[in-house]
Amino acid sequence: MQRAGLLLCATLLIGCGDDSSSEWTVGPATGDGGQDAPSADAAEEESPEASAADASSDAPPQEDAPTEDAPTEDAPDAAGELQGFIGSPCSSAADCKYAEAVCVTNGAVNGLCSLACTTSCPDQDGHPVTSCVEPSQVPEATSLPEGLCVSRCNFGPYPATGCREGYGCVKAARPGDPTTVRWVCLPNKSSDLPACYTELAARGVAFEPTVMKDESPNTHPNLTCHVIDPLYVESPVHGVRLESGGKETKRVLGSCRMVNALVSTADDLKPLDVIAIQHMGTYNCRVIAGTDKLSEHASGDAIDFGGFELAGGAVYTVVDDWIHDDDTPSTAGGKFLYEAAHRWYDQHIWNIILTPEYNSAHDNHFHVDMTDGSHFLGFTSGHYLGPNVYGD
Numbered sequence: 001m002q003r004a005g006l007l008l009c010a011t012l013l014i015g016c017g018d019d020s021s022s023e024w025t026v027g028p029a030t031g032d033g034g035q036d037a038p039s040a041d042a043a044e045e046e047s048p049e050a051s052a053a054d055a056s057s058d059a060p061p062q063e064d065a066p067t068e069d070a071p072t073e074d075a076p077d078a079a080g081e082l083q084g085f086i087g088s089p090c091s092s093a094a095d096c097k098y099a100e101a102v103c104v105t106n107g108a109v110n111g112l113c114s115l116a117c118t119t120s121c122p123d124q125d126g127h128p129v130t131s132c133v134e135p136s137q138v139p140e141a142t143s144l145p146e147g148l149c150v151s152r153c154n155f156g157p158y159p160a161t162g163c164r165e166g167y168g169c170v171k172a173a174r175p176g177d178p179t180t181v182r183w184v185c186l187p188n189k190s191s192d193l194p195a196c197y198t199e200l201a202a203r204g205v206a207f208e209p210t211v212m213k214d215e216s217p218n219t220h221p222n223l224t225c226h227v228i229d230p231l232y233v234e235s236p237v238h239g240v241r242l243e244s245g246g247k248e249t250k251r252v253l254g255s256c257r258m259v260n261a262l263v264s265t266a267d268d269l270k271p272l273d274v275i276a277i278q279h280m281g282t283y284n285c286r287v288i289a290g291t292d293k294l295s296e297h298a299s300g301d302a303i304d305f306g307g308f309e310l311a312g313g314a315v316y317t318v319v320d321d322w323i324h325d326d327d328t329p330s331t332a333g334g335k336f337l338y339e340a341a342h343r344w345y346d347q348h349i350w351n352i353i354l355t356p357e358y359n360s361a362h363d364n365h366f367h368v369d370m371t372d373g374s375h376f377l378g379f380t381s382g383h384y385l386g387p388n389v390y391g392d
């Protein structure tokens, strides 16, 4: 039921995150899928799961959304800063184009469009997701004693630091809720980002760093799913779209190191005219079926690839185009898939690559992950290139 609810959230574009406000949300569902992502109770081994964290959000804005402002109001200014919404610069509240706006000017660099809040804040398409933070985080905002809305860090509009100039990307808790923490942009602070985030940003990748609470699989309450440096990467990645279920997925949740490998995969495929990767699931707090061992999906370190779309219109899917028991596939799709898996292995892009040759659970996708210390390409037809780490 949880999963169905989340899919509904994605479909309706209502923010179902813990600090979203549905009436205001006109853009992407807020990115709190990390805590709300579904757990697969009875997944086959490494079978792909469409994660709610991959929620697509490309439906049109809702009719009742605040739309009185012309789109040009949101266009970046000369400094490349987004205008008119929470987190934007302002000289007075009139610059902040939403109800009950507050412009914090007392010490906030170039003004800060904000809003009073206690737990949640509105979001708007084209702007970073927002968060409600403790007033102590912005002492200049003396008129907002309960809490204030700020924008989360996002390396799409702000590729250098994730924030406007003069603002730092730091972790901040929701008022009265120290366990709900987000990476947000605050004035007069220095960024305090893990190295993996800054390295990913240096590669020119649009993403929102996030914070996830640990959770446990429903079936294994003794196990803990923990994601190191979680983030939402935005499609396209280096020009390659991310798709799931025939639609673009605007944001995909995963660990930073997994996303780094995903970017390298996009870089590998782009020269071959690949325009889209069809994926079938990333983060999912579950065990490998039939075992008591956490899947690499449970740490956000894995992704499943179902197929690849080329600029000329060809679509190569693992289920249809993989040629079994053949080291020299002669079809275009078979050759493409075979060579892709081997390149990623040879280039150490992924530490584990499971193909249809590994077992029947992978007949329709490549499972690729970042298992520490592994260098494994899963073939069983005489092509083992490493230990069978899953003890299949």
Ligand SMILES: [Zn+2]
Residues within 6 Å of the ligand: 046, 047, 048, 297, 302, 303, 304, 366, 367, 368
């Ligand atoms: Zn998988």
